[in-house]
Amino acid sequence: MEMQQAKEKFISTWGSLGTLWGINKAMAQIQALLFVSTKPLSTEEIMEELKISRGNTSMNVRQLIDWGIVSKELVPGERREYFSTEKDVQELARIIAQERSRREIQPVIKTLEEVSSIKDDGTAATKEFIKQTKALHDLAHTADSMLGKLVNQKQNWLTKSLFKFIK
Amino acid sequence: MEMQQAKEKFISTWGSLGTLWGINKAMAQIQALLFVSTKPLSTEEIMEELKISRGNTSMNVRQLIDWGIVSKELVPGERREYFSTEKDVQELARIIAQERSRREIQPVIKTLEEVSSIKDDGTAATKEFIKQTKALHDLAHTADSMLGKLVNQKQNWLTKSLFKFIK
DNA sequence: TTAAACTTTCAAAAATTATTGAAAGTTATT
DNA sequence: AATAACTTTCAATAATTTTTGAAAGTTTAA
Incomplete structure (x- = not known):
């Protein structure tokens, strides 16, 4: 299996597993994406990778923050917000x-x-x-x-x- | 609280908790109803108590049987099927x-x-x-x-x- | 103060999931 | 074999949940 394919499979599996821990698909997929990312991602990058809308991204990221598993990362000199998830x-x-x-x-x-x-x-x-x-x-x-x-x-x-x- | 009210509250709470163990509302409610019943119930009685259709009752009871938490009880001399759930x-x-x-x-x-x-x-x-x-x-x-x-x-x-x- | 760069909100639309009810199927009885 | 008493199936409908996208809101910088 190729990396890209493996990544997609992981994100989609993790997404459908969302119900197991009581969250929705997009929320679980965003978390999955951040979980295997080497660096914090912006709203734009999340939208792009998962092909979801800005509104959807914003709401679900906020929920993940509310759950305490995602946090904002402020990159000095940058306006936009970056997000990362608990890696452990x-x-x-x-x-x-x-x-x-x-x-x-x-x-x-x-x-x-x-x-x-x-x-x-x-x-x-x-x-x-x-x-x-x-x-x-x-x-x-x-x-x-x-x-x-x-x-x-x-x-x-x-x-x-x-x-x-x-x- | 009155018995009837308590029973309704229990069935509804248990129903909404369905997601926690990955089953749907009707399925969880049927299980809840059987769980506090003193005797096995027929499809007719389940429909009546939960105000759900025959088809819905049939499908969800079958699923509960499939999960192994509900079983058919055959009452001698009676045509219809009765159901009961694991009580422990x-x-x-x-x-x-x-x-x-x-x-x-x-x-x-x-x-x-x-x-x-x-x-x-x-x-x-x-x-x-x-x-x-x-x-x-x-x-x-x-x-x-x-x-x-x-x-x-x-x-x-x-x-x-x-x-x-x-x- | 204004404008640009971003984030949030939320009503409407889309997608998904659950429910109905009537027809088809099954089984027991006469 | 026919009928009655039941159960199951499934296409249509309803209810619920998710997603969109554009407008409103916020923050930073010039």
Whole structure:
């Protein structure tokens, strides 16, 4: 495979994987592009490479910044803004896990807590509802704490935890 | 909060959470409905409760069966089919993790392996590309193996691994 | 202060994804 | 074999999400 072809394949695969970590295609592709770039890129260059509009580029870059995985680079003497992404995969994974937890998992845990706390009126239906939503709440809470622990270990968290697990 | 209200809130929250585990709203809602039901439900009952069409119900139930989290229950002497979902949250989580890995993560790992194996032509761009995609491949591979290990522990896998980790 | 170089916003359009409902298919019963 | 009771399929439609592009906004420099 040629470099150009490999690059396109990588960007497109990473883009379609966006759903896995809850972001849209363009956002994931911009991140992918920056991730394999040797230097920060301008809006113009991103538009050009990915064949997307200025508006789309602007909005998605802003979102990536909001997620904390892309930052502005100011080149002295240059007017335009350049962007680069976190290059360390472990750090990247940490940030993504942390953000997904905060944005999606935690609100759901709150809802589960709420609905599992309704008054038990003694009917089988209510008993089942409380039992099952409580179980889900416990699981979600446990999984989220685990993620939290992992995520707070800056260095080699994944490898370390895998090692501990296998042991 | 009243039972009916709590149930609706639970089903709707679980439905919107569908994206988190990569399935659509109706599919997640059907699963949620079955999850808190005291008995298996027929297509008719699902349609009624969720206000969705017969076709939609049929297709999504079939997909849930395909995922391995819903099964047909045959009631003796009855013509119609009844459906129920896996009621154990840990088992449910295991199945979901396993399926997502198989359907989405593993194909991506394969692509990462492929694109990171291109010939190094000595340019900085190619070197960076290989380095970064290799790092991503390693991370994805490690994370997926970890998931695999967890997922193969039938009993209390999450709690166990959390315990080990904290230790 | 004005103009140039850039970024952001957002309503409209396009693309994608989900849903419907009726027809076709299947299975069990008489 | 015919009918009834169900399930599945799929083309059409609806809903949702993404993308565009041009106008508005901002910043820097002359």
